[in-house]
Amino acid sequence: MIESPAIPIYLLAFMLVLGPLVFLHELGHYFAGRWFGVKAEEFSIGFGREIAGITDKRGTRWKFGWLPLGGYVRFAGDMNPASQPSQEWLALPAHERARTFQAKPLWQRAIIVAAGPIANFIVAIVILAGFAVLLGQPSTPPVLATVVAGSPAAAAGLQPGDRITALDGRAIDTFSDAQDYLILRPNEAIKVDLVRSGRPLRLDATIGVREMKDRFGNVARIGMLGISSGEPELRRVGLLEAPIVGVTETWRAVQTTIDGLGQIITGRRSVKDMGGPLKIAQVSGQSLTMGPYAFVFLIALISINLGFINLLPVPVLDGGHLLFYAVEAVRRRPVEPQVMEWAFRGGLIAILALMLLVTFNDLGAFGVWRNLAGLIG
Incomplete structure (x- = not known):
């Protein structure tokens, strides 16, 4: 450790x-506001009292607040939290009002x-x-090389050579897709769609639980079936295809976030798993020590x-x-x-x-x- x-x-x-x-x-x-001709009065990184700042030639005050937990842009005419026009806005001359947020x-x-x-x-x-x-794109096929004896996968009837096609209806294209899905669902019962010797099958499985400790001593409960793939494969990605891969991977991360939020709302995951600024600081510091790629x-x-x-x-x-x-x-x-x-x-x-x-x-x-x-x- x-x-x-x-x-x-x-x-x-x-x-x-x-x-x-x-x-x-x-x-x-x-x-976006500038594109539509809206005047920005303040651009702040952080909240609270101003520590330092400068006003540009357009009249925008760029500043730092003492509480670095967010930030905001305040547009002309956006004078309250609900972005409702105030009496001050109604009293503005017509040419100034045209440059306000509410006039758009x-x-x-x-x-x-x-x-x-x-x-x-x-x-x-x-x-x-x-x-x-x-680095390339993970493209290991979702074909099982081994099934651990006594594991949830073995109990469900999975066998080496099976190709997983879907987990609870979610399409699986690579072995990484399967891992990402399973890790978030310890103790959950799922349907496993697969192809065995050219024939489609559907099996019932209950995802197992494993406690994992990382190099910093953090402990996490993750889902596992007890399966492994063959040699990891990476696919080269060209510059023209890269944006498509970026969008796809971003959407996968959004799906993971939605899954986690849904588990918390439905009680399948504890609210204790939710982290805030201190947790972000901890994970950020640990990632920084692991090198530039991780960070x-x-x-x-x-x-x-x-x-x-x-x-x-x-x-x-x-x-x-x-x-x-x-x-x-x-x-x-x-x-x-x-x-x-x-x-x-x-x-x-x-x-x-x-x-x-x-x-x-x-x-x-x-x-x-x-x-x-x-x-x-």
């Missing part, structure tokens, strides 16, 4: 991961809001496409999750704004300001509660509660 990095490494890695990703997310909003058509406002998460997905696509060109790959994964989370239809998040825009498009008039105000208050409370929960989980993972119990006892 390797000793975990020191706290300064955690902090450095956290800032190297989250800082650029938040900046690029907000830059997506900024450039609904479709332009929707693009400006969606541009942040889209920027995060683009970052991930570029990184994963680059990895495909440099950049983590940046891609966090960028995907940042984009996905921001698209959730929760007021305060980008997805909440898009939800209200969709309602506005159907109703052909905006949602009433008081309804939006209460919705955004509720969304803010939900986000704060989630932050408290994941921080509580993070502190537990670091052993804080166990140590406190020992001191009190």
